[in-house]
Amino acid sequence: xxxxxxxxxxxxxxxxxxxxxxxxxxxxxxxxxxxxxxxxxxxxxxxxxxxxxxxxxxxxxxxxxxxxxxxxxxxxxxxxxxxxxxxxxxxxxxxxxxxxxxxxxxxxxxxxxxxxxxxxxxxxxxxxxxxxxxxxxxxxxxxxxxxxxxxxxxxxxxxxxxxxxxxxxxxxxxxxxxxxxxxxxxxxxxxxxxxxxxxxxxxxxxxxxxxxxxxxxx
Amino acid sequence: xxxxxxxxxxxxxxxxxxxxxxxxxxxxxxxxxxxxxxxxxxxxxxxxxxxxxxxxxxxxxxxxxxxxxxxxxxxxxxxxxxxxxxxxxxxxxxxxxxxxxxxxxxxxxxxxxxxxxxxxxxxxxxxxxxxxxxxxxxxxxxxxxxxxxxxxxxxxxxxxxxxxxxxxxxxxxxxxxxxxxxxxxxxxxxxxxxxxxxxxxxxxxxxxxxxxxxxxxx
DNA sequence: TTTCTCAAAAAAATCGATATTTATTGACAT
DNA sequence: ATGTCAATAAATATCGATTTTTTTGAGAAA
Numbered sequence: 001x002x003x004x005x006x007x008x009x010x011x012x013x014x015x016x017x018x019x020x021x022x023x024x025x026x027x028x029x030x031x032x033x034x035x036x037x038x039x040x041x042x043x044x045x046x047x048x049x050x051x052x053x054x055x056x057x058x059x060x061x062x063x064x065x066x067x068x069x070x071x072x073x074x075x076x077x078x079x080x081x082x083x084x085x086x087x088x089x090x091x092x093x094x095x096x097x098x099x100x101x102x103x104x105x106x107x108x109x110x111x112x113x114x115x116x117x118x119x120x121x122x123x124x125x126x127x128x129x130x131x132x133x134x135x136x137x138x139x140x141x142x143x144x145x146x147x148x149x150x151x152x153x154x155x156x157x158x159x160x161x162x163x164x165x166x167x168x169x170x171x172x173x174x175x176x177x178x179x180x181x182x183x184x185x186x187x188x189x190x191x192x193x194x195x196x197x198x199x200x201x202x203x204x205x206x207x208x209x210x211x212x213x214x215x216x217x218x
Numbered sequence: 219x220x221x222x223x224x225x226x227x228x229x230x231x232x233x234x235x236x237x238x239x240x241x242x243x244x245x246x247x248x249x250x251x252x253x254x255x256x257x258x259x260x261x262x263x264x265x266x267x268x269x270x271x272x273x274x275x276x277x278x279x280x281x282x283x284x285x286x287x288x289x290x291x292x293x294x295x296x297x298x299x300x301x302x303x304x305x306x307x308x309x310x311x312x313x314x315x316x317x318x319x320x321x322x323x324x325x326x327x328x329x330x331x332x333x334x335x336x337x338x339x340x341x342x343x344x345x346x347x348x349x350x351x352x353x354x355x356x357x358x359x360x361x362x363x364x365x366x367x368x369x370x371x372x373x374x375x376x377x378x379x380x381x382x383x384x385x386x387x388x389x390x391x392x393x394x395x396x397x398x399x400x401x402x403x404x405x406x407x408x409x410x411x412x413x414x415x416x417x418x419x420x421x422x423x424x425x426x427x428x429x430x431x432x433x434x435x436x
Numbered sequence: 437t438t439t440c441t442c443a444a445a446a447a448a449a450t451c452g453a454t455a456t457t458t459a460t461t462g463a464c465a466t
Numbered sequence: 467a468t469g470t471c472a473a474t475a476a477a478t479a480t481c482g483a484t485t486t487t488t489t490t491g492a493g494a495a496a
Contacts, residue, residue, distance in 0.1 A: 009457085011479065014286050037448070047481050049267065052449085056274035057284070062365070066275070068232050069487060071448060084363055091313060145302050147280070151369065227487085229449065254477070265451050270479085287457065289478060 012046050016054035019044055024063045024074050025157060027164045031077035035064065061154055063161075079215055082162045086208045089155045090201050093136075096152055097200055098193045099143035108142040109189050116185050120178065129160075135181070139188065139200070166214040180206070230264050234272035237262055242281045242292050243375060245382045249295035253282065279372055281379075297433055300380045304426045307373045308419050311354075314370055315418055316411045317361035326360040327407050334403050338396065347378075353399065357406065357418070384432040398424070 020040070023029040040051045055072045058064035066072050100108070115138040119131040133156060140152050180203040187196035238258070241247040258269045273290045276282035283291050318326070333356040337349040351374060358370055398421040405414035 011286050011457095013479075036446095038446090047479095048448095049270075049480055052267075052271060053274050053479090056271050057277060059275060060278035068229050069448070070489090081365075084365055087363075088365060088369075091309070095309060145305075147299075147302055147306060151306075229487095231449075255479095256477075265449095266478095267450055271449090287478070288459090 012050040013053045013057075016040075016044050016046055016050045017057050020051075020054050020058060021061070021063060024058070025161050025164065027161070029074050031074055031161075031165070033074045035072040035074060037071070062158060077162065077165060079212065082159075082212065082215060083208075085155055085158050085162070086204060089152070089159065090204055092148060092152050092155065093140060093200060093204070094197050096140035096143045096145065096148050097188070097197055099145060099148075100140055101142075101188055101191055101193050101196060103142050103144060104191055105142065108138075112138050112185065112188065116181065119181070133160075139184070162211055162215065166211045177203070177207070230268040231271045231275075234258075234262050234264055234268045235275050238269075238272050238276060239279070239281060242276070243379045243382065245379070247292050249292055249379075249383070251292045253290040253292060255289070280376060295380065295383060297430065300377075300430065300433060301426075303373055303376050303380070304422060307370065307377065308422055310366060310370050310373065311358060311418060311422070312415050314358035314361040314363060314366050315406070315415055317363060317366075318358055319360075319406055319409055319411050319414060321360050321362060322409055323360065326356075330356050330403065330406065334399065337399070351378075357402070380429055380433065384429045395421070395425070 020029070020035075029035065035055060037048050037051050037055075040055075041048050044051065055064050056066065059066050063075050064072050065075050112135075115131070115135040119128065119135045122128040122131040136156060137149070137153060140149055143149065180199065183199040184196055184203060187199050238247070238253075247253065253273060255266050255269050255273075258273075259266050262269065273282050274284065277284050281293050283293050285291075330353075333349070333353040337346065337353045340346040340349040354374060355367070355371060358367055361367065398417065401417040402414055402421060405417055
């Protein structure tokens with residue numbers, strides 16, 4: 001039908017994928033909840049096939065669990081899972097950041113400074129969220145290791161989900177975090193692997209501890 | 219219809235998933251190849267829906283790439299990709315093995331000895347393959363870190379694919395490998411993290427180097 | 437009561453057909 | 467020869483209906 005409203009036409013599957021993903025990340029679809037095709041189909045005003053396919057794709061992101069012949073459910077959440085994610089992130093991002101820095105091109109450093117600037121400037125929460133992820137991913141994307149980047153991106157998103165779970169999306173302490181970001185950026189642009197990595201991991205472990213406390217035991 | 223031939227009925231999607239997975243791992247569906255729904259549907263004698271869903275699921279395993287609105291293709295293969303997999307495996311399995319050993323229960327050690335025994339006994343190639351994977355996964359499954367295990371399992375399979383790519387499934391030097399397995403097992407049961415990890419990584423790096431050579435540049 | 441069985445209801449899985457999109461082809465103008 | 471563009475072909479994506487499987491719950495048996 002192509003009602004060209006200026007933008008690109010995307011598939012029903014992709015639309016469903018993005019909506020469901022957002023709903024799971026923000027908790028609109030709570031952890032562990034049964035995801036009935038028929039309900040989602042009505043909710044998203046689309047067919048069953050795109051919904052099924054979107055759910056299958058969300059399996060990759062570990063946001064949806066699939067049990068043969070008895071459908072899908074939103075991935076479970078637990079304190080143990082959160083801590084596992086935190087640990088994996090620390091290991092993988094440490095590796096990726098060091099590689100990025102070692103390969104350090106000035107092009108990359110410029111992209112990094114830019115990403116940091118955009119993040120600082122972002123006031124609106126959803127825009128800040130995007131900019132924040134962009135900054136963190138830029139830190140890692142010079143490692144020339146696409147699978148590693150994919151894992152890190154995946155784990156980043158899973159972590160976000162716990163932020164929503166703990167805080168309901170409320171804008172947690174942003175001031176301290178700004179200083180931490182500066183520190184990571186500074187160490188990185190002066191090619192100090194150890195300092196940059198230490199700053200990054202401390203950044204994660206601090207917010208991790210803060211979240212753990214608020215999560216109680218779920 | 220339920221023609222109960224003694225076994226369990228499984229879904230068409232799962233059947234398709236397992237077949238396609240095997241075909242990609244062994245190279246029956248070559249890396250990078252376009253995967254047309256219609257062809258696969260005929261090949262597997264099933265409907266388009268199970269095929270699409272199976273392909274979507276294979277996306278999780280990084281064995282299939284999906285491009286919105288223009289279908290699926292078998293994941294590309296390259297020397298760089300192989301080496302990335304090798305590096306990630308070394309990092310992740312090192313972490314998992316150390317955790318497993320540190321939590322070392324006697325139950326786990328017994329399972330490990332058993333898995334090793336079964337692997338040694340296996341003569342037939344496909345049975346050996348399964349037993350080999352079972353042994354390596356058992357080494358890691360006491361780490362109480364399901365995501366880490368999942369990543370390792372995924373990477374193991376991706377690695378197998380390169381073995382087929384390099385050797386066409388031919389049974390590469392198995393003698394040396396038996397000794398390496400003994401060494402890993404011994405160090406593990408005597409709770410020597412460093413020795414076990416060193417043996418494991420050397421095992422991977424040795425076969426890795428061997429494969430790299432045979433892969434040329436693809 | 438508890439447990440079991442079986443039929444009805446609900447949900448998942450699958451199929452076959454259609455609509456939509458992308459890729460290909462070849463005539464025509466440059 | 468070469469590039470453009472519309473017509474055609476091919477493939478993907480989606481829908482609506484049907485089949486199969488799982489779940490539920492009422493009544494029978496222990």
